[in-house]
Amino acid sequence: MYHIGICDDDKLFCAQLEELVCSLGTELGRKIETEAWYTGESVMEDLEKIPPLDLLFLDIELYENSGIDVGKYIRREDDYRMHIVYVSSRQEYAMELFRLQPLDFLIKPISREQVKEVLMRSLKQRAGGKALFEYQKGGGFYQVPCEEILYFMSNDKKIIMAAKDGMQEFYGKLREVAGKLPPGFLAIHQSYLINMDYVAEYTYESVKMQDGSLLSISKPYRKAVRSRIKEWAKERMHVGI
Numbered sequence: 001m002y003h004i005g006i007c008d009d010d011k012l013f014c015a016q017l018e019e020l021v022c023s024l025g026t027e028l029g030r031k032i033e034t035e036a037w038y039t040g041e042s043v044m045e046d047l048e049k050i051p052p053l054d055l056l057f058l059d060i061e062l063y064e065n066s067g068i069d070v071g072k073y074i075r076r077e078d079d080y081r082m083h084i085v086y087v088s089s090r091q092e093y094a095m096e097l098f099r100l101q102p103l104d105f106l107i108k109p110i111s112r113e114q115v116k117e118v119l120m121r122s123l124k125q126r127a128g129g130k131a132l133f134e135y136q137k138g139g140g141f142y143q144v145p146c147e148e149i150l151y152f153m154s155n156d157k158k159i160i161m162a163a164k165d166g167m168q169e170f171y172g173k174l175r176e177v178a179g180k181l182p183p184g185f186l187a188i189h190q191s192y193l194i195n196m197d198y199v200a201e202y203t204y205e206s207v208k209m210q211d212g213s214l215l216s217i218s219k220p221y222r223k224a225v226r227s228r229i230k231e232w233a234k235e236r237m238h239v240g241i
Helices: 011-028 040-046 067-074 094-098 112-128 174-178 219-238
Strands: 002-007 032-037 055-059 083-088 104-107 132-137 140-145 149-155 158-163 166-171 185-189 192-195 199-202 206-209 214-216
Touching: 002 011, 002 040, 011 032, 011 112, 032 040, 040 067, 055 067, 055 112, 067 083, 067 094, 083 112, 104 112, 132 158, 132 166, 149 174, 174 185, 174 192, 185 214, 185 219, 192 214, 199 219
Parallel strands: 002 032, 002 055, 055 083, 083 104
Antiparallel strands: 132 140, 149 158, 149 192, 158 166, 185 192, 199 206, 206 214
């Protein structure tokens, strides 16, 4: 599932863009889920409550909190996982947007071809991206390529990270870790967060990782986990990975 948000104070524009991206998703063979907001305040309030967005179409000229304010909020902890596509009827924002690293900047009215190109670029970058997970241990900051991480396990106030080169421990909360990761990671338990690329086997009750670790799936998660792992496998086959 590819999660796309749209934030624009023009409700008609939001509805038309939602319809367009869903149509393009069908055309590209990808399942897309959309969420729409009409104010900067509402999107900032909801970002902590919903699954991480892969792509956000964001109007710049929003009342009170502008699209630039929202962008700064999203990037406040140097989190650049979410792709932001700014939309405006004016062109003079280039320098202000530079530091927020948007995926693109589209001038209204926008065409189907422009949206399709942006969506394809976002999908391609997600599929081949080299996202890094950063954590703090002692007085140092460390980075690990997300593609090398098998899973995370929460143990009291500590997080145990299982990666290709071994185990690492650091203090933190699993929810905060999840917020920094790309779409291929999945919570299967309140204490386990796995990289679906390293699932060797799974049953309704447990997941066996490629390093041999057997992790239990919590009852409330079981139906969703089974569905998501199957869906992820199909998506990876679709993009040829």
